[in-house]
Amino acid sequence: MLNQEQPYQNKTVAYYTLGCRLNFAESSTLAYRLSELGFERQKGNRASGADLLVVNTCAVTEQATAKCRQQIRKLIRENPDAFVVVTGCYAQIEPKELADSIGGIDLIVGSEFKGENIAACLGNLTKKPEAEVMHTRFQEIHTFHASCSADDRTRHFLKVQDGCDYFCTYCTIPMARGRSRNPLIADLVKQARDVVRKGGREIVLTGVNIGDFGKTTGEDFFSLCRALDEVEGVERYRIGSIEPNLLTDDLLRWIATESRRFAPHFHIPLQAGSDEVLTLMRRRYDTALFRRKIELVKQLLPDAFIGVDVMAGMRGETPELFEKSYRFLQSLPVSQLHPFTYSERNGTKALEIKPVVPVRERHERTSRLVALSEQKLPEFYRSQAGTRRRVLWEQPEKGKTRMHGFTENYIRVEHTYVPEWINTCTEVELTPNVGTSSQGLVILAD
Ligand code: SF4
Numbered sequence: 001m002l003n004q005e006q007p008y009q010n011k012t013v014a015y016y017t018l019g020c021r022l023n024f025a026e027s028s029t030l031a032y033r034l035s036e037l038g039f040e041r042q043k044g045n046r047a048s049g050a051d052l053l054v055v056n057t058c059a060v061t062e063q064a065t066a067k068c069r070q071q072i073r074k075l076i077r078e079n080p081d082a083f084v085v086v087t088g089c090y091a092q093i094e095p096k097e098l099a100d101s102i103g104g105i106d107l108i109v110g111s112e113f114k115g116e117n118i119a120a121c122l123g124n125l126t127k128k129p130e131a132e133v134m135h136t137r138f139q140e141i142h143t144f145h146a147s148c149s150a151d152d153r154t155r156h157f158l159k160v161q162d163g164c165d166y167f168c169t170y171c172t173i174p175m176a177r178g179r180s181r182n183p184l185i186a187d188l189v190k191q192a193r194d195v196v197r198k199g200g201r202e203i204v205l206t207g208v209n210i211g212d213f214g215k216t217t218g219e220d221f222f223s224l225c226r227a228l229d230e231v232e233g234v235e236r237y238r239i240g241s242i243e244p245n246l247l248t249d250d251l252l253r254w255i256a257t258e259s260r261r262f263a264p265h266f267h268i269p270l271q272a273g274s275d276e277v278l279t280l281m282r283r284r285y286d287t288a289l290f291r292r293k294i295e296l297v298k299q300l301l302p303d304a305f306i307g308v309d310v311m312a313g314m315r316g317e318t319p320e321l322f323e324k325s326y327r328f329l330q331s332l333p334v335s336q337l338h339p340f341t342y343s344e345r346n347g348t349k350a351l352e353i354k355p356v357v358p359v360r361e362r363h364e365r366t367s368r369l370v371a372l373s374e375q376k377l378p379e380f381y382r383s384q385a386g387t388r389r390r391v392l393w394e395q396p397e398k399g400k401t402r403m404h405g406f407t408e409n410y411i412r413v414e415h416t417y418v419p420e421w422i423n424t425c426t427e428v429e430l431t432p433n434v435g436t437s438s439q440g441l442v443i444l445a446d
Contacts, residue, residue, distance in 0.1 A: 006038030011125065014042040014050040016075065018068055019058025021206045021240065023088055025157040026115060027056045028149030033116045047078040051125055054118070057090035059176050062343040065090050069102060076104035083107075083125040087114045089176035092138065093346070099131040110135035111177055115145035141178025144216070148191050154394050154405075154423050156200040157240075160188055160224065161207030165215070166243075168271075169282045169349040170314060170342060177208055181216040185227045196233035201392055201423055203228070204238045211246025222251050229261050235392055235425055236408055241267045241309065244293050245285045256300035264304035265410040266297060267338075271311045272321075273328030280316040280353055287328055298333050303384065305410035306334040310369055313342040313362025315353035322365050329372060335380035335410075339369035378434055381443055384411055385432035391445070393421045404442060414442040 013034055017027040031041065034052075042050040053075050057068040068090050076084060086098055087109040095108045106128045109118055113134040121134065147159045163178040164171075195203055205228075207213070213221040221242075228237060239262070247268060255262045268290075272278050275286045297304050310329065312322070329337065341362045344351060357365075389407035396403040396417055403417045413428065414435070415421075428445040435442055 006036075008034070008051075008122070008125075009038035011039050011051040012042040012049065013039045013052040013054060014045045014047050014075075015054045015056070016071055017056040017088075018071065019056070019060065019064065019088065021157050021204065022147075022159060022162075022208065023056050023058060025147040025149040025159050025206060026088075026145060027054070029145070029147035030054065030056075030115060030118060033119055037119055047075045047082065050079060050082050052085065052122065053079065053082045054085045054087070057086060057088035059089040059093050059172055059345075061340070062345070065094070069098075072098075072102055072105065076102070080104060081127070083122065083127060085109060085118060085122075086131075087118065089173070092135070092141075092176045093172055095133045095135050099133060105131040107131065108133045108135070110141075111138070112136045112141045112143055115143075115147070138175045138178050142181065144181050144183050146183055146187070146191070148195065150195075150198070150200060154200065154392055155202045155204060156195045156198075157204045157206045158188065158191055158195070159207060160205050161210045161213045164209040165212065166209060166284065167282065167349075169280065169353070170311070170345065172345040172348060173208055175347055179215075180209055180212045182207075182213050182219075184217050185219050185224050188224065189227050189231060192228055192231045192234060196231065199423065201233075201235040201425070202238065203234055203236075204240055206240040209243060209246075210240055211242045221246065222248065222254070225251065225259070225262060226254070229259050231261075234261055236263045237261050238263050238265050238410075239267070241269060243284065244268050244270070244290050247293060249296060252296055252300055263408040263410070264301040265408070266304060267307045267309070268293070269309035270329075271309060272314060272317065273310070273325030274317075274321045276321055277314055277317050277325065280350070281311075281314060282349070291328075291332065294332055294334060303387065303409050305336075305380065307336045307338055307410075308332070308334050309338045309340070311340055311342050312365035312369055313357040313359075315342070315350050315356055317342075317357055317365075318355070326368065326372070329369070334376060336377045337369055337373035339366045339373065341366045377441055381411060381434045381441055382432065384409070384430050384443070385434075386430065388427055388429050389413070390425045390427050391415075392425050393418075393423065395422050412440065412442045413445045415445045 058064040084105045085107045092110040150156045161182040163180045164174045165180045391405040391413045393405035404414045430443045
């Protein structure tokens with residue numbers, strides 16, 4: 001007799017998530033909901049043998065969509081009998097392309113219907129002759145699908161906002177995720193308390209344009225931060241990516257002087273280091289504002305970690321403008337760059353901009369920015385040698401004799417494995433020994 005509460009008992013599922021932390025948070029929340037309905041995660045998350053396959057897609061670049069198609073085709077080859085659900089940003093912006101180009105998909109779920117709604121559309125997992133598409137135009141995406149995920153016991157990603165109203169000329173995200181929206185501060189405070197109950201110690205605030213929090217509730221991001229700062233048991237919060245024009249001076253002063261839990265760690269998208277290209281991108285600040293913001297961070301929080309997103313090869317970025325951008329980045333006291341290469345996206349205004357930068361030239365520019373970042377990060381790590389820092393230690397993989405954790409200012413620290421330190425904070429002195437581990441640069445604390 002079918003168990004009403006767990007109609008999918010003894011059914012297995014495998015999840016494939018591409019793209020950003022937000023996608024991982026949403027997949028994790030869906031996984032939790034499906035486990036409540038009886039689904040078990042397929043051993044090793046392998047496709048073969050699973051009854052259900054869920055692919056959460058990304059569409060931020062052409063490479064990302066190509067990777068999604070490749071992944072979906074591979075999974076269907078490995079398990080042609082599984083019921084296949086494709087959701088996420090690619091499913092929202094190109095449902096027809098997916099349905100027409102890949103046989104074997106059963107359900108294509110756009111952004112309005114994703115998350116827990118998917119569970120209601122699985123039926124008895126019988127394969128469909130062709131993909132059923134659940135989709136609305138992006139202007140009709142209104143639902144905020146709450147989600148909070150844990151990548152391990154220590155760190156949780158709390159989704160505080162979704163969608164975007166900025167429409168930068170190169171970006172498809174507003175078309176993939178809809179207009180800016182958010183839940184109430186009270187709901188997010190509840191979720192933060194849940195994280196503490198589950199033993200989580202660090203919460204990363206994620207979203208698409210989190211500084212724009214409050215659009216649909218009449219609240220604001222600063223008030224959200226102050227409310228979360230009161231939640232006992234949270235060791236620290238990290239602000240995910242925040243637009244420079246929305247990282248207010250008041251918020252920075254509060255973090256520097258009053259906040260008990262917000263970490264001196266900022267991820268700020270610049271995208272281009274010349275006002276000419278920022279205008280073509282229709283970004284909402286200029287290089288003067290960006291420099292002033294970085295300098296204010298360093299004045300108030302001298303040891304803060306600052307990561308900067310930058311795009312190479314945007315249409316209209318002449319070689320001279322790229323050199324200007326490069327010199328601007330070189331002159332900024334930031335810790336790390338996250339360079340990526342411009343790629344054409346359907347439906348974006350950037351397609352009308354000339355001149356077009358040759359693809360090979362775009363990649364060469366990205367490589368130069370990567371090399372610049374590889375100079376800056378060790379410099380920042382070395383500037384922290386000899387300081388005493390609180391490290392939140394994470395569970396190492398089985399059999400490992402070394403463990404690592406992060407300081408509040410986002411320095412990866414490595415130490416001999418001490419089981420009782422896991423998921424706790426201890427103060428250590430950072431040695432000048434900057435080394436590399438399988439996961440990148442570390443400072444040794446032994
Ligand atoms: S702020 Fe611009 S780049 Fe960022 S998601 Fe919104 S439209 Fe895209």
